[in-house]
Amino acid sequence: MDEKQFLAEYDKRQYDSPLVTVDAVMFTYHEECLKVLLVGRSNHPDQGKWGLPGGFVDLERDSTLEDTVRRKLKEKTGIEPPYLEQLQSIGNAKRDKRGWSVTIAYTALMAYQSCEAHIATVTDAQWLALDVVSQMDLAFDHQAIIGLARERMRQKALYSIVPAYALPEAFTLPELQHLHEVLIGKSLQKKSFRRRIEQAELLIDTGEKRSEGGRPAALYRMKQASGAYTFVRNLED
Amino acid sequence: MDEKQFLAEYDKRQYDSPLVTVDAVMFTYHEECLKVLLVGRSNHPDQGKWGLPGGFVDLERDSTLEDTVRRKLKEKTGIEPPYLEQLQSIGNAKRDKRGWSVTIAYTALMAYQSCEAHIATVTDAQWLALDVVSQMDLAFDHQAIIGLARERMRQKALYSIVPAYALPEAFTLPELQHLHEVLIGKSLQKKSFRRRIEQAELLIDTGEKRSEGGRPAALYRMKQASGAYTFVRNLED
DNA sequence: TGCAAATAGTGACTTATAGACACCTTGCTG
DNA sequence: CAGCAAGGTGTCTATAAGTCACTATTTGCA
Numbered sequence: 001m002d003e004k005q006f007l008a009e010y011d012k013r014q015y016d017s018p019l020v021t022v023d024a025v026m027f028t029y030h031e032e033c034l035k036v037l038l039v040g041r042s043n044h045p046d047q048g049k050w051g052l053p054g055g056f057v058d059l060e061r062d063s064t065l066e067d068t069v070r071r072k073l074k075e076k077t078g079i080e081p082p083y084l085e086q087l088q089s090i091g092n093a094k095r096d097k098r099g100w101s102v103t104i105a106y107t108a109l110m111a112y113q114s115c116e117a118h119i120a121t122v123t124d125a126q127w128l129a130l131d132v133v134s135q136m137d138l139a140f141d142h143q144a145i146i147g148l149a150r151e152r153m154r155q156k157a158l159y160s161i162v163p164a165y166a167l168p169e170a171f172t173l174p175e176l177q178h179l180h181e182v183l184i185g186k187s188l189q190k191k192s193f194r195r196r197i198e199q200a201e202l203l204i205d206t207g208e209k210r211s212e213g214g215r216p217a218a219l220y221r222m223k224q225a226s227g228a229y230t231f232v233r234n235l236e237d
Numbered sequence: 238m239d240e241k242q243f244l245a246e247y248d249k250r251q252y253d254s255p256l257v258t259v260d261a262v263m264f265t266y267h268e269e270c271l272k273v274l275l276v277g278r279s280n281h282p283d284q285g286k287w288g289l290p291g292g293f294v295d296l297e298r299d300s301t302l303e304d305t306v307r308r309k310l311k312e313k314t315g316i317e318p319p320y321l322e323q324l325q326s327i328g329n330a331k332r333d334k335r336g337w338s339v340t341i342a343y344t345a346l347m348a349y350q351s352c353e354a355h356i357a358t359v360t361d362a363q364w365l366a367l368d369v370v371s372q373m374d375l376a377f378d379h380q381a382i383i384g385l386a387r388e389r390m391r392q393k394a395l396y397s398i399v400p401a402y403a404l405p406e407a408f409t410l411p412e413l414q415h416l417h418e419v420l421i422g423k424s425l426q427k428k429s430f431r432r433r434i435e436q437a438e439l440l441i442d443t444g445e446k447r448s449e450g451g452r453p454a455a456l457y458r459m460k461q462a463s464g465a466y467t468f469v470r471n472l473e474d
Numbered sequence: 475t476g477c478a479a480a481t482a483g484t485g486a487c488t489t490a491t492a493g494a495c496a497c498c499t500t501g502c503t504g
Numbered sequence: 505c506a507g508c509a510a511g512g513t514g515t516c517t518a519t520a521a522g523t524c525a526c527t528a529t530t531t532g533c534a
Contacts, residue, residue: 016296020254020328020339057328059253059337065328089326089341091257091294091302100296102257102341104326174482192521194483199520214481215529411511428513429492436491451510452500 018091018100022068023054023142025105025149026081028127029166029179030112035127036146039076041139042124045097051139052146053125054103069106076125078118083109083165087149095141103140107149109165157183161202164222170206172217173197255328255337259305260291260379262342262386263318265364266403266416267349272364273383276313278376279361282334288376289383290362291340306343313362315355320346320402324386332378340377344386346402387420394420398439401459407443409454410434 026037038050053076054069062068070080084106091102112127119125128136133146156162157180164176177193197203202223209216263274275287290313291306299305307317321343328339349364356362365373370383393399394417401413414430434440439460446453 017254017257018294018296020257057255057337057339059255059330063330065326065339086325088323089302091341093296093300100294102294102302102339104328104339104341172482189522189524190482191484191523195521209530211530212481213531214479215483215531217482409511426493426495427511428494431512432492446501448501449510450502451508452502452512454511 018102019056019096019098021054021056021101021103022065022072023052023103023105023145024069024073024084024108025052025087025146026073026077026108026110027130027149027153027166028110028112029163029182030127032178032182034130034150034166034179034182035112036130036133037073037076037125038128038133038138040124046139049139050128050136052105052142065104066106069108073108076119076122077110077115079110079114081108081110081165083162087145087152090141090145103145105145105148107152109163111166111168113168154183154185161197161200161222164203170208170219170221172210172212172219174212174217176220255339256293256333256335258291258293258338258340259302259309260289260340260342260382261306261310261321261345262289262324262383263310263314263345263347264367264386264390264403265347265349266400266419267364269415269419271367271387271403271416271419272349273367273370274313274362275365275370275375277361283376286376287365287373289342289379302341303343306345310345313356313359314347314352316347316351318345318347318402320399324382324389327378327382340382342382342385344389346400348403348405350405391420391422398434398437398459401440407445407456407458409447409449409456411449411454413457 024037028035028037037053039053041047041049041051053072055072057065057068058071062071065086066084069084073084074080085108087105087107089102089104091100093100095101095103119127130146130150134143136143138146153163161176163179163183164171166179167175173194176197177188177190180193181187203220204223206219206221208219210219211217261274265272265274274290276290278284278286278288290309292309294302294305295308299308302323303321306321310321311317322345324342324344326339326341328337330337332338332340356364367383367387371380373380375383390400398413400416400420401408403416404412410431413434414425414427417430418424440457441460443456443458445456447456448454
């Protein structure tokens, strides 16, 4: 055993470390409402309850926290979500019966359609409407984490077009606006909304249309640029 | 050993957990420049280098992550900072020689004056100007974490008056404006700045003045309200 | 076939907010 | 008491957001 290894072992043993998990609040938009991906817990703490997808870091397979989240989400949905953002970490002595525990929570978005087939094959995961979820008794503090994520998305809806990641690749502006309205909790002015979208220059008109009982709406998709923010007020989110 | 304890032990052993630390980027404003609190590392990984104040969660004494940060900061500065906010968690296999490690990083602000006396007694901690720090070789990924914190504060300076927590309890608007200018990296319009402050209604005129070679400036202090945000655009930060 | 209903998208006025900058105010100093 | 230096304000302009009526394009049905 060389010195490096020795130190690694030595240092590790000095401290009793909290448990470390990641959890993801994965939102989507389907049938005019926001849905969250929940999984049924099959193991001890809070067994039988529904909770957020997530779990322990696999020290061998994962090289970053994001790897862990992506891996866990892929297990449930079959794909990696197009939008993933760290939300907040919650760590205290009480949140897990097993003792001191830290979770690094993420918010993710994806289109309902992109995992519809896969999720049907997974018995322990499903999309649930947010207003149903808020009445449920979830595992750990997952209800509170969903609340945080929801509030974060509300902010995004006000100033960015990040929520578009919860829609299929091609979508219409009325669709996007409605999603924003659901997130914000009030109706928006059509004109203002469109102006914002236009100024952001983050969407491209695909040229195609989709009809819905009236004049057909133009289909847009996101530019594959790095940041998806409406207000580039002075850079960054 | 009852069942609960047994399960606790059982579950804990199933997983090899990453190391968990907290780190704080504590800013202050002194002599017209931003400073960060750094500590000299006396232990193995990166021994001898400067790094952020922080350390391991003490499972006995701390009941939340914030407790850990507050405790660590109090050790170095003698007081708990008036502003503390979670910044971001960083976790990967490479950042610490000892192996997989997660740090929950915080941003904190306090007045230079409130710990001047105490910090003089602590040999391993000191305030360093940010532009000096950016040239240094810091422990772990602390340089990057400071960069994140700095960017976050820049955002705060644009839309809030949170940076005021880096000033003494009573301060003048020109002082606050200059701090914001340093954070943002460009000069601000006096009138616009004051308008924003006024609209926010988060400061109170103490009635006192402070002279500085010209007309004396009014001294303000923060209202002890909950949120310290300028733009209550639609609630929340 | 053509008219009404329904949904998409625009024009143009109003209102709110931020930027610019000249000007006034208040203290200090010689 | 003049004039400098720094604080603080009045007001015009520019830009972005809100409002709402109007136009546009489809479907469905008399």
